[in-house]
Amino acid sequence: MAYELYYWDGIQGRGEFVRLALEEAGADYVDVTRQPGRGTGAMLEIMKSEGEPHIPFAPPFLKDGDLLIPHVANILFYLGPKLGLAPEDESLRFVANGLQLTITDFVAEAHDTHHPIDLSLYYEDQKQEAKARSSAFIRDRIPKFLGYFERVLTRNPQGPNHMVGNALTYVDLSLFQMIEGLTYAFPKAMKKSKAEYPALLALHDAVAKRPNIARYLASPRRLAFNEEGIFRRYPELDAGS
Amino acid sequence: MAYELYYWDGIQGRGEFVRLALEEAGADYVDVTRQPGRGTGAMLEIMKSEGEPHIPFAPPFLKDGDLLIPHVANILFYLGPKLGLAPEDESLRFVANGLQLTITDFVAEAHDTHHPIDLSLYYEDQKQEAKARSSAFIRDRIPKFLGYFERVLTRNPQGPNHMVGNALTYVDLSLFQMIEGLTYAFPKAMKKSKAEYPALLALHDAVAKRPNIARYLASPRRLAFNEEGIFRRYPELDAGS
Structure with a gap:
């Protein structure tokens, strides 16, 4: 079924x-x-x-x-x-889950950049606070999270092509999506900082080229990012604004 | 070991x-x-x-x-x-994990009541925004989360003594702690609303009376709540302030 x-x-x-x-x-x-x-x-x-x-x-x-x-x-x-997207080794599955939960936290913080005060209000009603939260997010949190993932990736004992183990897992796919989302929401901030995360960027590009993912991304099933989702492009929240 | x-x-x-x-x-x-x-x-x-x-x-x-x-x-x-604190039925373990992750989100929101803008700043530097976020948390989020847990508890097919299955799990223990923390941080708001969650409160009291938990709570291993933790008592953030 x-x-x-x-x-x-x-x-x-x-x-x-x-x-x-x-x-x-x-x-x-x-x-x-x-x-x-x-x-x-x-x-x-x-x-x-x-x-x-x-x-x-x-x-x-x-x-x-x-x-x-x-x-x-x-x-x-x-x-x-x-x-077939989890490590075969059972204990590595808890490592994968730990990484996924770190991504979960990162996603929640990305969301709160445009809704720092009240979920029931519009972004426009908390714009000033959103600007302050976004500045801290760009200055402290993006480097902290991406730096962490870069470090985990480059130290994977099985090689820096995957976050955990020696094959693709759902964690790699989620990091692809995280980088997609951040690049949509904060293009200037991400352009500046991308050079600092070469292994993560290589992983992102490798995921985008996988045949099933490439086919999906080109299909109507993949919706475009927009300002109703988690990752929103409000230029005034980006770096240098 | x-x-x-x-x-x-x-x-x-x-x-x-x-x-x-x-x-x-x-x-x-x-x-x-x-x-x-x-x-x-x-x-x-x-x-x-x-x-x-x-x-x-x-x-x-x-x-x-x-x-x-x-x-x-x-x-x-x-x-x-x-x-021995997870359901025996494997599929109920994913139900338990789903509930625990809802608690995780609730904890993060409780934390952000005193740090809505910037983790690297003190509460005192984001006090006004903390008041706005706390008001929304007390008005919308506490009732939404506690109402949800009350509903799950009272509809447990195995009876309303446990969140999932027919025996104590770690989810019950975590809800005990959640209620302890909220009651510490927002005593007035919780006093007002407690009557709305009778099954949750009964679960909280039952957990507190379990011999190992009662012994732990009375021991020096249980630290007191304080204003360095997740749940902080800032009276100005509570209801009616």
């Missing part, structure tokens, strides 16, 4: 980290809210269900038969071995 | 979620940075190690033999089955 992915329609958002894994593996999956006749209503129905015992707090979530799995890192931990 | 827990000395912080599991299970563990002769230096040595292939981004992390495991939810996913 096909995996069912549930996420907000119209944005890449957190759902994209799961999509990339499903696409790379050529897995049989349905992106439910984008199906004519199902849409976002099908997702809200589960989230508001009275009968479902394990409703998720928020999308994305995956449905595999009767099992509902929320949270990107949890979904990838579950799917990784089934899709 | 004893588990080694690494976390900042002097605060409960994120390390506390792991400590509660180790204490409940009566596990053999060392809280490394609190050991005379080891201290925080022993932790920084690992984090800055040139030789260690899988350095963590941040504490807490657990060392089990050669394996280093970072991130609370990852540590608990790993330890849960070994400590």
